Amino acid sequence: MxxxxxxxxxxxxxxxxxxxxxxxxxxxxxxxxxxxxxxxxxxxxxxxxxxxxxxxxxxxxxxxxxxxxxxxxxxxxxxxxxxxxxxxxxxDIPRQERAARLISIPRSSNRKPSALMDEMLSLLGDNQPCLLFEHLFLQHMHEDIRLALVEQNISNPRELAKRADLLWHARSTHAEYAIDISKKRPKQVNTDSSSTYADMCYYHKNFGDKARECSPPCSHQGNTRAGCP
Structure with missing residues (x-):
């Protein structure tokens, strides 16, 4: 044999x-x-x-x-x-350390919710997700996403993460669009001459280029008769 x-x-x-x-x-x-x-x-x-x-x-x-x-x-x-x-x-990670790691996972708005859920579920090990687990996951979501998920009352962790991904993508796309629009929007030029007028002295406010005197500070220029450059 x-x-x-x-x-x-x-x-x-x-x-x-x-x-x-x-x-x-x-x-x-x-x-x-x-x-x-x-x-x-x-x-x-x-x-x-x-x-x-x-x-x-x-x-x-x-x-x-x-x-x-x-x-x-x-x-x-x-x-x-x-x-x-x-x-x-x-x-293997002890139960107490698993709980500590779940609580201390750093928050990041740039991380997909499903990636976060993967890490959290891996830390659970053989333990089953509970209401507290769901609460910890939702605390990582932006407020508007969190409120939307709470209203939908999804108990399955994977389904919850899938729905969170959709909301996260929609929010990220909207934010990127808003930033892009802001960059393309032409800058406004202040054409209001009142600010310049307010910086003139008494004589130039009232007599303009005909003023014979000038009291500094004064923003008017070109009137050599009043001593302006």
């Missing part, structure tokens, strides 16, 4: 096409396992030992050094489940 089959690995027919998993993402372990398990499904890899050793081969040196015990002496059964749980316990 083939030694690999004795060890519980997939047969050559089942594992005809080898896969190479991406290096383990310590910052996003759950997302990494989603990617790995998608590859297992595509290649129809179901044997526990095969999945276990694929995971081990994807660990970088620092991560592998923290799992020496389970890598060198894996359990007899449920090897893959054991190493997956160990990696999640080691690198």
């Amino acid at each position: 083939n030694p690999e089959n004795q060890a519980g690995l997939d047969t050559p027919a089942e594992n005809a096409v080898a896969i190479k998993l991406p290096a383990f993402w310590a910052a996003q372990p759950r997302t990494w396992f989603c990617q790995a398990e998608a590859q297992f499904q595509i290649r129809r890899i179901t044997t526990d030992s095969t999945k276990f050793y694929y995971v081990v081969s994807a660990l970088d040196q620092e991560t592998a050094s923290r799992l020496v015990d389970i890598s060198e002496q894996p359990p007899q059964e449920n090897k893959y489940k054991a190493i997956k749980q160990r990696l999640l316990d080691t690198f």
Whole structure:
């Protein structure tokens, strides 16, 4: 019998096409396992030992050094489940930190609402969104968008983000149009001569170029008889 089959690995027919998993993402372990398990499904890899050793081969040196015990002496059964749980316990974000990150996400009017929702949902992990989660999301929206979303009373997070995107795009387009119009609008020139007239002295206000005297300060020019330049 083939030694690999004795060890519980997939047969050559089942594992005809080898896969190479991406290096383990310590910052996003759950997302990494989603990617790995998608590859297992595509290649129809179901044997526990095969999945276990694929995971081990994807660990970088620092991560592998923290799992020496389970890598060198894996359990007899449920090897893959054991190493997956160990990696999640080691690198997954604790519940308290998830809550802290949700509350402290920086606000930005330039960020699409759906991108914000993606980050917030990833921070939830296995937890389900609730009324407080929806409130935190709405607090990131501009007031007019927030009021419109509240009136529509959408409870599904993805649908809420989709609707917010439409309102966000409409608002951004309107703002860009207003800025463009302002740039193209000709600048108004003040043709009111009253401001210049108000700066003239008593003599030039009343006698104009016929004035024989000038009391500074005076804005009138060209009357040399009154001593103007």
